[in-house]
Amino acid sequence: MTMNHKGDDVWKIVQFPPKPNRYLLQVVGVLIILVSIIKAWAQIITLVPNTSLLLGWFIDTGFLAISTILIFRLSRWYLSLFRRDKSRIANNLSYMVSALKLYDEELFETVNSQGEPTREKRIVRTIRILYKELDKKVIVRVMRDGDRFNDQATTLGATIEGALGLEIETTNQTVSFVEYTLLKEKDKRINLNSTVSSVTDSDEIKISGNISYELHKVAHSLIVGGTGSGKSFFILGKIISYLSLTPQADLRIIDPKKADLSLLRFVNGFENKVATEASQICRILRETVELMEQRYATYFNDVSAFGKTYRDFNLPVVIVIFDEFAAFMHSVDKKLSKECLDYVFSIIMKGRQAGVMMEVLMQRPSADDLPTNIRSQMGFKAGLGNMDSIGYNMIFDTNNVDYKTVTEKGGGYIQIDGVHTSPVYFETPMIEKGYDFIGEIKRLMGNGEKQTVNHSE
Numbered sequence: 277m278t279m280n281h282k283g284d285d286v287w288k289i290v291q292f293p294p295k296p297n298r299y300l301l302q303v304v305g306v307l308i309i310l311v312s313i314i315k316a317w318a319q320i321i322t323l324v325p326n327t328s329l330l331l332g333w334f335i336d337t338g339f340l341a342i343s344t345i346l347i348f349r350l351s352r353w354y355l356s357l358f359r360r361d362k363s364r365i366a367n368n369l370s371y372m373v374s375a376l377k378l379y380d381e382e383l384f385e386t387v388n389s390q391g392e393p394t395r396e397k398r399i400v401r402t403i404r405i406l407y408k409e410l411d412k413k414v415i416v417r418v419m420r421d422g423d424r425f426n427d428q429a430t431t432l433g434a435t436i437e438g439a440l441g442l443e444i445e446t447t448n449q450t451v452s453f454v455e456y457t458l459l460k461e462k463d464k465r466i467n468l469n470s471t472v473s474s475v476t477d478s479d480e481i482k483i484s485g486n487i488s489y490e491l492h493k494v495a496h497s498l499i500v501g502g503t504g505s506g507k508s509f510f511i512l513g514k515i516i517s518y519l520s521l522t523p524q525a526d527l528r529i530i531d532p533k534k535a536d537l538s539l540l541r542f543v544n545g546f547e548n549k550v551a552t553e554a555s556q557i558c559r560i561l562r563e564t565v566e567l568m569e570q571r572y573a574t575y576f577n578d579v580s581a582f583g584k585t586y587r588d589f590n591l592p593v594v595i596v597i598f599d600e601f602a603a604f605m606h607s608v609d610k611k612l613s614k615e616c617l618d619y620v621f622s623i624i625m626k627g628r629q630a631g632v633m634m635e636v637l638m639q640r641p642s643a644d645d646l647p648t649n650i651r652s653q654m655g656f657k658a659g660l661g662n663m664d665s666i667g668y669n670m671i672f673d674t675n676n677v678d679y680k681t682v683t684e685k686g687g688g689y690i691q692i693d694g695v696h697t698s699p700v701y702f703e704t705p706m707i708e709k710g711y712d713f714i715g716e717i718k719r720l721m722g723n724g725e726k727q728t729v730n731h732s733e
């Protein structure tokens with residue numbers, strides 16, 4: 277039987293009712309083991325012919341050692357049958373089963389010690405709950421066995437949170453179980469200045485205390501959020517993070533609404549890299565596709581490039597940030613929107629290896645605004661602020677999540693490929709009041725002095 281170590285990667289069953297403490301049975305059992313082995317030893321010893329003194333001493337010592345080991349092993353096995361899972365998690369979940377009466381009892385006819393017939397209640401069925409304790413998480417799996425607890429399994433989230441005093445990170449519902457993943461430590465909002473790792477060669481971007489990802493593994497992003505949800509702060513924060521990478525990211529900005537992002541056109545180094553008009557937008561996208569093709573032609577043109585990415589050639593990541601994507605696609609004529617969409621599609625399908633990425637922002641996702649073949653390639657998806665279930669389903673392609681009301685500015689749900697299996701609640705990096713985005717971007721761009729980007733394009 278597995279012991280209950282912290283961080284064990286083993287499923288354990290929550291015992292209900294808990295095993296009773298049968299001390300008398302334990303003592304008697306161990307005594308029987310002891311006496312039987314001593315008796316057996318005494319019996320065997322009489323069968324051994326009494327030869328020399330030395331041989332006799334060896335035989336006695338050998339039997340004594342074997343008997344001691346046998347007594348110890350057998351007793352340990354016997355006592356393990358009575359062992360109770362005393363962990364706080366097991367105790368609290370067992371208490372929850374009792375408090376919510378997540379078990380069925382039936383009346384049984386028996387005979388009491390005076391020989392009179394009596395009736396006694398016995399537990400005949402209990403909800404089946406398993407749990408696993410990891411370093412940073414506790415996973416509670418409530419089984420759906422087709423009994424009356426089947427539907428209850430899906431509604432136990434808040435009660436389990438209360439019982440364990442931990443917060444649910446994700447809920448995963450299948451036909452045979454509902455799995456609640458709880459965080460041992462609450463996720464913490466981080467400050468913008470700790471979003472980029474100081475480790476050289478790292479392209480790790482931190483989003484919160486518990487959430488981070490490597491940019492080259494995730495590639496394209498989708499950020500959705502209504503007015504006031506914190507979308508602009510999030511993307512401006514990300515721009516600061518991207519510009520803090522080494523080599524510094526090469527950003528192209530598309531802002532058809534001529535809002536905050538378009539102001540970057542006044543920063544040295546962003547000339548010709550900010551587009552607000554349809555024709556400029558199409559030009560920026562076309563040039564980015566050409567750059568991508570050029571990278572493939574220069575760096576990935578023979579077998580020596582097998583398995584390599586843009587990072588092996590120390591090329592900067594190129595990120596096209598496309599704000600108000602859906603609104604733009606609706607506002608331009610069909611021919612132009614098709615041309616733009618073709619460029620976006622091309623980047624999304626081929627960009628990752630060459631380090632050419634798309635970051636699409638929009639107010640509300642709908643199947644018409646963002647075709648499924650593009651949406652499914654987005655490794656990073658975030659929905660900020662409150663959204664209806666159709667909105668969430670459109671972003672995350674799942675309707676098995678119990679989304680909480682978002683009250684915090686910059687709060688929402690996020691799902692990153694390779695990091696999460698379903699969307700989790702998060703809060704965007706904190707940006708203090710009066711933060712000078714443009715000033716900071718200017719500083720990172722070297723105030724228009726020569727950039728420190730090390731590439732040959």
Ligand SMILES: Nc1ncnc2c1ncn2[C@@H]1O[C@H](COP(=O)(O)OP(=O)(O)OP(=O)(O)O)[C@@H](O)[C@H]1O
Nearest residue numbers: 502503504505506507508509685686704705706707
């Ligand atoms: N990460 C954050 N740190 C600190 N404050 C934030 C953060 N995100 C949002 N806020 C607060 O919420 C307000 C609205 O955020 P923001 O302007 O980013 O919303 P939005 O979704 O871009 O809305 P709009 O589309 O109208 O610009 C900000 O002015 C700021 O006060």
